[in-house]
Amino acid sequence: MKHTANYIVGDIQGCHDELLLLLDKVNFNPTTDKLWIAGDLVARGPKSLDTLRFAYQHRESVQIVLGNHDLHLLAVSLGVKKVKDKDRTAPIFDAPDRDELLQWLRCQPLLAEHPEFVMSHAGIPPCWDLDTARSQARHVESILQSDRFAWLMENMYQNQPDQWQADLDGLDRIIYTINGLTRMRFVTSDGRLDMDCKLPPQELAESSLMPWFDWPKRKPIKKGVIFGHWAALQGYQNDGVYGLDTGCVWGGELTLLHWETQKTYTQSALN
16 A cells, blocks of 8 residues: 555654644544654653554554664563663553553564665664665564564673674674664764763764764665664754654654655654
């Protein structure tokens, strides 16, 4: 089905009411339009369960990618991790449709594509071309949906390896892929992922770090690249790269991009 309009929204993080107001602004029609969500449906906002239910109920017209908070939710569901102090996801685990929602979430991709753009939660590691990003994402997704799911959840919380090598294998390849697609912000001058710094780029004192999209040797991606994850950017658009997380859950805004017109719409946080 060819959709009349493609709308792309940054991190919702349980800001369900703001999402509905934003969709009203553009007269979103789930029978003809498609909504793309750049990961982190859940976590710190007040209505993570409602957000998850909305995406699931409209799954024929909604395309999500998994963010780091979505993966953490799956880890919590297995008892591998506990709900973080600031997360407001506990109602999900008491919901009667909990299993249905979490099974659906587990089957969602790390990387999603439109003929004109590609979307992942944190972006695409700058040393990867699109074929590499696709193949590595598919590899991790297959494990998420397999009987190795619990093993993956138990072992994914690592920061190494931080540099891509074509001969990485096993868990090393998986960890790099998850970190690159769901946690990445800065890289070093030699392309290593930095998992610690969350500052806005203009506040960076460490001169050896740079945003992943500014790495001088970044492989060309012949599509728009859409990501969320990095609220400190307060939105970003340059050279075919679009950062859509504008920190609604932190009191900022929820931002939506209408792909066909390249127009952005915002909804201020309600709380």
